[in-house]
Amino acid sequence: MSLMRLAYASEATFEAKPVEKGVEPHVARILMTSRKNNAKDHLVGGLYYGNDRFFQYLEGDEDAVRRTYDRILKDERHRNVVTLIEEPLSSRTFSNWSMKYVPLSRDVRKFLDEQGLESFEPSSFTSDQCEKMIELIRNSSQDQNLGRRDDRKSVGDAPQVLSSGMKVGLIVAGLVLVGALVIGGTML
Ligand code: FAD
8 A cells, every 4th residue: 555645725705704613614624524534544634724725634445545535625715725745755744634624823834934934825835845834733732622632552542531630629628538438437
């Protein structure tokens, strides 16, 4: 099975709805579908959305990447799709994200400043800038929690169901309960 990687830039055709927190609703729908489909196809990658532009990176089995890209190219929610990287890959470089989402963040602004770029225009990125964007996606700890992370098998990825504060609270509550039962028992 041969692997490949692919990156492209495009322009959103929808009018972005203002959101104070969370993900723009059109982008949220795209992400949900992507995560569902990409997880099935064992594709990994990431999506940046900002300034009405998309930058997406995908890697995985060549057939699956190409099939997915064919669907993406036909999608009317974006236009002027420019393929930036399309090449074989010797081994996977992303661990477990079917589609990691990073909004236009402080990291990207820093990257734009460093590159002397005024706005996020990924279609004119050089190959070096593409690699830097991919690195940003790979290293980003940000993600809007739309669905679930795809592989939580490793210990480091285990979801934090209870915060440490809640754990301490539960232990204290347990001790108080035991104490009350003991005192209650001795008074009977
Ligand atoms: P469906 O079940 O047909 O649709 C899923 C949802 O998307 C439905 O709610 C449907 O109403 C909505 N939808 C589908 N097409 C449109 C449309 N043209 N306009 C409005 N709503 C629509 N797909 C992936 O599988 N993996 C990706 O990584 C991926 N990345 C994308 C990145 C971008 C920037 C965009 C614009 C799209 C991306 N997509 C991706 C979506 C892709 O273009 C197809 O819409 C999707 O793969 C269809 O999959 P499906 O048949 O399972 O979805």
